[in-house]
């Protein structure tokens with residue numbers, strides 16, 4: 428990946444001798460070599476190529492940049508609800524369930540998005556909600572944390588993609604479990620623009636939350652159904 432947008436004199440962070448602490452389908456996640464509380468996410472180049480191949484010829488005309496999760500995440504941070512929270516000085520609300528975001532930096536594996544690395548009270552990297560639910564650790568405290576996260580989304584009107592339990596991590600660093608959305612912020616261009624229409628964001632968010640509840644039910648007991656069938660039949 429090229430470093431053409433690098434600021435003159437800016438250091439390229441060398442990730443070549445490090446192993447990612449986690450990876451998704453689209454990005455590798457590294458602990459920042461100079462800061463254990465920061466996370467660097469770089470694109471897995473093959474993921475963009477694979478997504479591009481699956482596109483219809485019309486969508487291919489829109490180019491590959493829109494398939495880049497880091498570019499999408501940067502755009503997601505520009506959304507109206509987040510800008511509003513920054514203007515009214517509600518940083519604690521804003522970052523209550525979202526890792527702090529520090530923009531882009533250049534690395535030996537291409538441009539990375541830099542964000543807060545969420546850890547637990549013991550210093551270990553926070554587990555995903557998916558891992559806790561699948562291991563039947565859905566305690567009443569965890570459900571309370573899920574409710575607080577849902578209330579935060581409803582209150583702040585922050586737009587998200589489909590809420591998937593592997594994109595939420597659970598930390599107990601304040602003494603009780605809290606959910607953080609580490610991936611899947613934002614919405615496609617049209618819904619993001621519609622956020623300016625009164626009443627539209629609450630409707631969009633309520634729909635995402637209903638789907639999230641269904642997904643949690645499926646994670647706990649799929650009844651032998653695929654996610655697609657479960658959504659259709661339940």
Ligand SMILES: Nc1ncnc2c1ncn2[C@@H]1O[C@H](COP(=O)(O)OP(=O)(O)OP(=O)(O)O)[C@@H](O)[C@H]1O
Pocket residue numbers: 449450451452453454455456466468496526542543544545546552553554555593594595596609610
């Ligand atoms: N800020 C963070 N703090 C702690 N863990 C994190 C953080 N960001 C990511 N992770 C871990 O890394 C995993 C992969 O990160 P992420 O979801 O951003 O990758 P992705 O490739 O974009 O995912 P997807 O497959 O959903 O597209 C997460 O599921 C989570 O376990």
Ligand SMILES: [Mg+2]
Pocket residue numbers: 451452593594610
């Ligand atoms: Mg993910």
